[in-house]
Amino acid sequence: MNTTHHPEGQIDCTVQGAVLQICINRPAKRNGFTPKMYRELGEAYTRLDDDPALRVGVLCAAGDHFTAGLDLPTIAPLMKRGEKAVPLGLVDPLNLGMEGYRRRTKPMVVAVQGITYTLGIELMLAADIVVAADDCRFSQLEVQRGIMATGGATLRMAERAGMGNALLHLLTADVFDSAEALRLHFVQKVVPAAGLLAEAMRIAEMIAAQAPLAVVATRQNVLKGVEQGPLVAMHDFIAVQKTLSNSEDAAEGVRSFVEKRPARFTGQ
Known part of the structure; x- marks a missing residue:
């Protein structure tokens, strides 16, 4: 994948047949999300839903890590004002059904590798099928920063894994691996890192071949x-x-x- 030196990062989209590959691209900062990236992600998800030629999305990331989460210095001012980085009227990548946002209708497969923290977990839980590399490190560490996870983790972690398992990771801000994520049904497959994107694309193409x-x-x-x-x-x-x-x-x-x-x- 191509990388970028844009200081605020970017979201790159590539069409492969009926699949829209959406790439988080700010590897120099462990793909930490800026407002620009978050907005572009919403635009990419909206493109998937609005283009009749596209049938499935694949969310992936450039570099060794999926994302370290929100880039707090750039996102915090929005949070303090109670504002969202994704403009109203677009598809919400977190698919929460919040007022003013559209919900995604087409399937989304996510490929995660390396550091997959906070927003990274919430994006994958908001998707439909998750393929994880065997080198993943997961953490929902908002309580360590004095805030609460508000991208769906408090809801979906409990729904997938039960209240006790969800609170174990939500309240301790610990780091857990791909095997634990698989046990908790946060991911559906664990594969060697070298074959991660290929496996995600294989699944997406199988879905795209259906009605x-x-x-x-x-x-x-x-x-x-x-x-x-x-x-x-x-x-x-x-x-x-x-x-x-x-x-x-x-x-x-x-x-x-x-x-x-x-x-x-x-x-x-």
Whole structure:
């Protein structure tokens, strides 16, 4: 990957087929997030959702580390004023459903390596599938800085790992490894660092090969079940299945099965 000498860092986007690769690029500062980077990340997530040619996102990082988290000297003034770095109206990379922000609809795969602190954990928990390098070091250390994690860690760590496991790491600000992250269901796969991006892209391309409308509907139903409960999500089954069954992609799915060939989905 290319690196940059821009002092405030940047977010680089590369299109590979139907996959948008989004790269955090400030390796000289361990990819610490400035307001500029945070804004550009929101713009990249919005691009993924708005471009019909794109089906899946892959969030990755340049250099040896995913991110050391927020660059507090540049972010703190915004926090003190109660302001957000991502402009209203864009897709929120943390997918919290906050008023004024859009929620991502398309799948996001995240590849994390090296130092993955605070915001790094929250970005990966806000995504859908996480591939971690075997050299990762994770820490949700806000309490060590006198603040609270407000990017979703207090919610999602408990949801994935249970209250006790979440508080173990949230209240001690300790550093834990990829094996612990896998045990707690914070990540889905652990791979050698050299093969990290390739594995994330492999998963993303497999998702991109499926029927786009069905992928989005499936993801949204899982998310609704987690956030609102199984009974609420279940009520969508008949209506969503009816809509999907009448799509061109569903017809193509049947044709490809009968003709014993790979399906060619269009998202229609």
